[in-house]
Amino acid sequence: MDTRARTDECVVLRGRDFGDADRILVLLFREHGKLSCIAKGVRRPKSRLKASTQLFSYSRVTFSAGRGSLGVVTQGEAVDSLPALRDDLTSIACASYVGELLDAVLPEGKKQENIFILAVTTLTLLAGAEDPFLILKYFELRLLAELGYRPELERCVGCGRGVDAARFYIDPPRGGLLCRACNGGDRRTAEISAGAVMTLERLLRWDLRRIFNLRISPDARREIDNALAAYLEYHLGSPAARARANLSLYWQP
Ligand SMILES: [Zn+2]
Structure with missing residues (x-):
């Protein structure tokens, strides 16, 4: 030893x-x-x-x-x-x-x-944060990427179409975004706006100092939170759900 x-x-x-x-x-x-x-x-x-x-x-x-x-x-x-x-x-x-x-x-x-x-x-x-939201989302997204679960956010994983429509869906088992046509009527996927997708993209790509200049609407905040929750729970399982439940006792996005 x-x-x-x-x-x-x-x-x-x-x-x-x-x-x-x-x-x-x-x-x-x-x-x-x-x-x-x-x-x-x-x-x-x-x-x-x-x-x-x-x-x-x-x-x-x-x-x-x-x-x-x-x-x-x-x-x-x-x-x-x-x-x-x-x-x-x-x-x-x-x-x-x-x-x-x-x-x-x-x-x-x-x-x-x-x-x-x-x-x-x-x-x-x-x-040093007044609002921890973007920092926590940055952490979750980059952690997923480091563990090999980086979501595809630039195009539909079904048909390859770029982010040009207003609404998309997040599908963790398929690895990222789905357009409305490829999603069909699947209600298990979380709907997400193009603006929220763009914010997620920036959290993955941008230098940290620029991230603090992002302005996001309450709707986009909720969509980003739901999308990342679905990703974390699909790939990391119940420990992620438990950590999130503990956090939600003291802080809400
Ligand atoms: Zn598609």
Whole structure:
């Protein structure tokens, strides 16, 4: 068993108290992927691990881990502890959603650096956000893309027709948009306007700074939310539905 100490950047996705003074954390590392680690004694007032192991912190930690066993965090410093994420219920709910979804869908110990960067970016943006909607939708869409489920948004997956009509339908099993003719009368698919499709496209392609200039109507907001919910639940199953249900207790799109 290899128990050498390693140092790596991470975000704290989840955490729970354990024993008298410890916490068990789910950490997403840049180089080591997702790993469960124990922070011993961290609930004691003078613990030096406190700042780096707070929920949603972006940190650099030293840990030792053997294959198949719980890692042990031995040192840590916060790069940015993102205190705003623990300030109010909406922020806690949104950041918890990100942590819960990533914990549910990522395998243990597999390096996925793009997803680590997505997690850091999403949490950093959420910490300064007045309206988390576009940030959460950006996160969901890019996560789907990183996991290999990028939806086709430029043309109908049935006939190849471009996005020129006013209304489309979202069909997760077929991988993206359907035009009215190809959808037939299927009521299981979610209807979506061309404007909402364009916003989804931009969330996939645009540089993040430009995304904050997007203006979206309440109708488009609802359509985007429904489309992504259908995609997430089809590809990621009940953990995605559960994370979404937990989020909806404290925040509505
Ligand atoms: Zn078609």
